[in-house]
Amino acid sequence: MTAPAADSPVLLRAEDVRVVYRRAGRRTEAVKGVTFDLREGRCLGIVGESGSGKSSLARALLGLEPDAATGRVLFRGRDVLTMDRDARAAFRREAQMVFQDPLGSLNPRMRAGDALAEVLLVHGRARTRREAAEQASEWLSVVGLDADYAPRYPHELSGGQRQRVNLARSLCTGATFLIADEPVSALDVSVQARILNLMKDLQRTRGITWILIGHDLAVMRAMADDLLVMQSGGCVESGPASAVLFAPRHPYTRTLLSSVPDVPSSLSRRFAT
Amino acid sequence: MTAPAPVLSARDLRIVYRAPGAAAPVPVVEDVSFDLHPGRMLALVGESGCGKSVTAAALGGLLPRGMELASGRIDAAPGVLRAGRGLAYVFQDPGECLDPVFRVGRQIVEAMPPADRRHSADRLRALLVQVGFHDPDRVARSYPHQLSGGMQQRAMLAMALAGRPRILVADEPTTALDVTVQARLLRLLADLQRSGNLAVLLITHNLGVVAEVADDLLVMYAGRAVESGPVSLLSSPRHPYVEGLLRALPRLAPDAPPLEGIPGQVPALGRRPAGCPFHPRCPLARPGCATAVPHPTRGPAGHTVACHVRAFPSPSESTP
Numbered sequence: 001m002t003a004p005a006a007d008s009p010v011l012l013r014a015e016d017v018r019v020v021y022r023r024a025g026r027r028t029e030a031v032k033g034v035t036f037d038l039r040e041g042r043c044l045g046i047v048g049e050s051g052s053g054k055s056s057l058a059r060a061l062l063g064l065e066p067d068a069a070t071g072r073v074l075f076r077g078r079d080v081l082t083m084d085r086d087a088r089a090a091f092r093r094e095a096q097m098v099f100q101d102p103l104g105s106l107n108p109r110m111r112a113g114d115a116l117a118e119v120l121l122v123h124g125r126a127r128t129r130r131e132a133a134e135q136a137s138e139w140l141s142v143v144g145l146d147a148d149y150a151p152r153y154p155h156e157l158s159g160g161q162r163q164r165v166n167l168a169r170s171l172c173t174g175a176t177f178l179i180a181d182e183p184v185s186a187l188d189v190s191v192q193a194r195i196l197n198l199m200k201d202l203q204r205t206r207g208i209t210w211i212l213i214g215h216d217l218a219v220m221r222a223m224a225d226d227l228l229v230m231q232s233g234g235c236v237e238s239g240p241a242s243a244v245l246f247a248p249r250h251p252y253t254r255t256l257l258s259s260v261p262d263v264p265s266s267l268s269r270r271f272a273t
Numbered sequence: 274m275t276a277p278a279p280v281l282s283a284r285d286l287r288i289v290y291r292a293p294g295a296a297a298p299v300p301v302v303e304d305v306s307f308d309l310h311p312g313r314m315l316a317l318v319g320e321s322g323c324g325k326s327v328t329a330a331a332l333g334g335l336l337p338r339g340m341e342l343a344s345g346r347i348d349a350a351p352g353v354l355r356a357g358r359g360l361a362y363v364f365q366d367p368g369e370c371l372d373p374v375f376r377v378g379r380q381i382v383e384a385m386p387p388a389d390r391r392h393s394a395d396r397l398r399a400l401l402v403q404v405g406f407h408d409p410d411r412v413a414r415s416y417p418h419q420l421s422g423g424m425q426q427r428a429m430l431a432m433a434l435a436g437r438p439r440i441l442v443a444d445e446p447t448t449a450l451d452v453t454v455q456a457r458l459l460r461l462l463a464d465l466q467r468s469g470n471l472a473v474l475l476i477t478h479n480l481g482v483v484a485e486v487a488d489d490l491l492v493m494y495a496g497r498a499v500e501s502g503p504v505s506l507l508s509s510p511r512h513p514y515v516e517g518l519l520r521a522l523p524r525l526a527p528d529a530p531p532l533e534g535i536p537g538q539v540p541a542l543g544r545r546p547a548g549c550p551f552h553p554r555c556p557l558a559r560p561g562c563a564t565a566v567p568h569p570t571r572g573p574a575g576h577t578v579a580c581h582v583r584a585f586p587s588p589s590e591s592t593p
């Protein structure tokens with residue numbers, strides 16, 4: 001696999017990023033000092049334990065945890081955590097997050113088509129309502145949903161359909177940097193392949209830089225150029241994806257790799273004759 | 274193997290949806306039948322939007338607005354469906370299970386039967402530890418938004434188990450979990466099945482998980498059952514859709530081929546083709562596939578397939 005330019009400029013540099021939630025005198029240290037560089041046009045995969053701080057880190061990187069995050073997050077050299085209003089507005093146009101919970105991040109009162117159309121207008125991708133509606137149905141078909149789904153409210157969609165609307169909503173902004181938190185977790189392997197290939201195409205053709213959070217290591221093999229493994233708030237291993245997956249050093253990474261369920265080996269173990 | 278009586282049996286379910294203002298209802302699920310047995314796990318698999326969650330909702334009478342069970346029967350052992358506690362759900366979206374304004378611990382305690390509430394603190398802690406939490410007290414005190422996605426999933430499972438159900442319907446319960454926690458939960462379910470005679474309906478797109486823990490398998494496509502039987506059928510599937518799913522599995526090997534889905538996509542509701550629902554995407558399709566709906570044909574050991582091309586020979590010619 002040819003990784004996109006391993007020497008392209010650094011788009012995002014995270015320096016000792018920490019996230020600490022405080023409430024009623026209690027502290028939860030969700031991210032305990034994570035440092036990495038992400039180069040333009042590459043896909044960084046983040047895997048790790050449930051509750052290890054992946055989503056918290058993602059929100060911190062996009063400046064969405066103003067009260068809890070510390071450290072430095074340099075996007076094209078400017079610190080996201082201390083940006084002024086104008087710089088932040090510009091950053092928000094370039095950087096998008098696909099949240100883990102689609103039902104929680106889609107407006108329950110907005111039809112799928114309208115949700116996309118609104119984003120297209122806000123981000124200046126479409127000038128008129130009509131243009132926005134047309135582009136919205138194109139985006140729906142890009143993620144494998146035909147025009148029939150445009151008038152549906154989120155609760156009228158299946159889990160995987162909602163997840164795809166949620167992803168389309170971030171993609172259609174024209175963002176060049178996307179953090180996708182478990183964007184295909186609700187999809188069967190066939191639709192999943194289609195969506196992942198779409199993401200990969202966007203990476204190649206539009207130079208989009210991705211952070212992909214997930215727990216499917218086979219998906220990471222196909223998608224990630226670099227991989228970062230988290231456990232209880234810290235990064236335990238990182239590097240080129242092939243090195244992390246095929247020559248893991250940390251015991252936790254090895255445990256992860258040895259726990260991947262596999263159809264042929266499970267079947268032959270259980271039903272060997 | 275002589276199967277004990279099922280705790281729930283669904284026959285020829287036909288579920289239709291009438292959109293607001295629409296003249297005619299459109300079918301969502303057609304001719305789906307299955308049994309849930311104590312101590313066994315049935316995995317329900319199929320492409321996004323094919324009707325898995327709707328089928329599961331029908332069991333508990335939880336169909337969304339506009340949908341109804343047009344025909345078919347759902348029979349259950351006495352008390353299972355009525356009591357509410359006999360049948361527990363882990364829904365696909367945490368938002369449908371967990372109430373954002375109450376602490377997680379309180380919600381789990383409320384799901385306990387009266388006998389367990391007398392020592393609810395101990396039972397609560399035990400449940401949270403069972404689903405893999407190292408810090409049960411913090412989790413119990415937390416509001417749902419203070420938990421990670423995978424922690425919410427585990428909290429939902431704890432809540433479902435709190436009611437000591439006889440049937441657990443778990444809709445994609447491990448999607449947000451890393452493989453080690455996932456393995457732990459699957460072992461837990463397997464234990465509960467064996468020791469507590471729990472019947473499990475597991476909806477998942479993870480065929481690795483299916484092969485690891487399920488006993489039986491039902492594959493749906495566009496609202497219909499296309500192949501079913503003991504899970505070992507995955508080593509020799511007959512339906513081209515199931516073959517396609519297995520080929521599309523992403524693999525971890527260094528030399529794994531690029532990801533490739535099944536060409537085409539699942540038809541939207543109301544646009545399902547005549548004949549076999551899979552024929553427009555099927556590499557084996559013949560002219561007849563576009564006209565007649567294939568009926569399930571039976572093979573050995575309860576293996577059933579609905580496909581004109583790969584049908585089992587009729588009983589008179591079978592038994593090789």
Ligand SMILES: Nc1ncnc2c1ncn2[C@@H]1O[C@H](COP(=O)(O)OP(=O)(O)OP(=O)(O)O)[C@@H](O)[C@H]1O
Nearest residue numbers: 021030050051052053054055056419420421422423
């Ligand atoms: N708003 C919040 N307030 C308090 N604690 C929080 C909050 N959000 C997350 N946490 C805690 O921070 C820790 C890390 O959570 P995070 O959501 O970042 O994990 P994650 O790696 O994304 O896990 P998963 O894979 O399960 O989604 C968890 O212990 C969680 O309970």
Ligand SMILES: Nc1ncnc2c1ncn2[C@@H]1O[C@H](COP(=O)(O)OP(=O)(O)OP(=O)(O)O)[C@@H](O)[C@H]1O
Nearest residue numbers: 156157158159160161321322323324325326327337
């Ligand atoms: N409340 C609703 N109103 C209208 N249509 C609905 C509703 N809920 C689901 N549907 C539609 O019914 C069909 C079956 O949905 P279902 O949720 O059962 O799919 P699923 O197999 O669970 O898919 P996924 O794997 O994506 O969760 C889909 O086409 C979906 O759009």
Ligand SMILES: [Mg+2]
Nearest residue numbers: 055100421422
């Ligand atoms: Mg998360």
Ligand SMILES: [Mg+2]
Nearest residue numbers: 158159326365
């Ligand atoms: Mg579903």
